[in-house]
Amino acid sequence: GAVVSQHPSRVICxxxxxxxxxxxxxxxxxxxxxxxxxxxxxxxxxxxxxxxxSKATYEQGVEKDKFLINHASLTLSTLTVxxxxxxxSSFYICxxxxxxxxxxxxxxxxxRLTVL
Amino acid sequence: xxSVTQMEGPVTLSEEAFLTINCTYTATGxxxxxxxxxxxxEGLQLLLKATKADDKGSNKGFEATYRKETTSFHLEKGSVxxxxxxxxxxxxxxxxxxxxxxxxGTRLHILP
Numbered sequence: 001g002a003v004v005s006q007h008p009s010r011v012i013c014x015x016x017x018x019x020x021x022x023x024x025x026x027x028x029x030x031x032x033x034x035x036x037x038x039x040x041x042x043x044x045x046x047x048x049x050x051x052x053x054s055k056a057t058y059e060q061g062v063e064k065d066k067f068l069i070n071h072a073s074l075t076l077s078t079l080t081v082x083x084x085x086x087x088x089s090s091f092y093i094c095x096x097x098x099x100x101x102x103x104x105x106x107x108x109x110x111x112r113l114t115v116l
Numbered sequence: 117x118x119s120v121t122q123m124e125g126p127v128t129l130s131e132e133a134f135l136t137i138n139c140t141y142t143a144t145g146x147x148x149x150x151x152x153x154x155x156x157x158e159g160l161q162l163l164l165k166a167t168k169a170d171d172k173g174s175n176k177g178f179e180a181t182y183r184k185e186t187t188s189f190h191l192e193k194g195s196v197x198x199x200x201x202x203x204x205x206x207x208x209x210x211x212x213x214x215x216x217x218x219x220x221g222t223r224l225h226i227l228p
Contacts, residue, residue, distance in 0.1 A: 006159075032214060043205065043218040044160070093159055097214065105216060107152075109159035 006108035021079045023094030029074035030096035038091040084115040118143045122206045122219035137191040139206035147208040149189040154203045
């Protein structure tokens with residue numbers, strides 16, 4: 001089956017620093033990748049949709065200058081949390097969709113970010 | 117807009133009990149419906165899906181039927197195991213924009 005990896009799985013950083021999270025599709029080409037945020041005991045909230053080679057589309061209320069998304073290749077998307085603050089602490093999950101399966105998104109294992 | 121409502125948890129059952137987790141949806145079009153499972157410390161995994169009315173998705177003993185008339189997609193399993201303990205998310209995807217909309221999740225605890 002299709003595999004999506006995320007790196008790092010956990011990161012702890014100081015307030016004011018920037019953190020980059022990578023999302024890779026390991027065995028398929030992902031034309032579209034999605035970034036979600038999950039608060040404890042809550043559902044996943046879609047943050048943005050990125051298509052390879054174009055700018056990401058952000059959901060309402062998500063600051064594009066704070067959450068920088070780059071989808072530079074068909075197998076890699078990155079999310080950079082700039083000037084992180086404690087309220088940015090969360091579980092960030094990416095998913096990827098290829099060209100063959102219209103509906104199915106394959107999810108990464110998630111990255112837990114803790115901002116001190 | 118489109119939305120998904122599922123029963124609140126946690127749900128606690130004994131091993132071999134029958135499981136039902138209710139899920140209803142609202143959508144303007146004809147969405148695909150999904151159940152995802154999230155085991156402790158892991159990412160989401162697709163459990164089953166149905167793409168049109170009256171379709172039944174099934175996997176690992178779990179089943180759900182796409183009921184257009186009641187806008188429901190309830191998850192069922194005849195005999196649960198301790199290893200089924202996880203959080204279950206009902207979700208829909210509107211084909212027009214690729215987005216998946218998730219319910220809030222239902223935490224399931226199975227006692228040995």
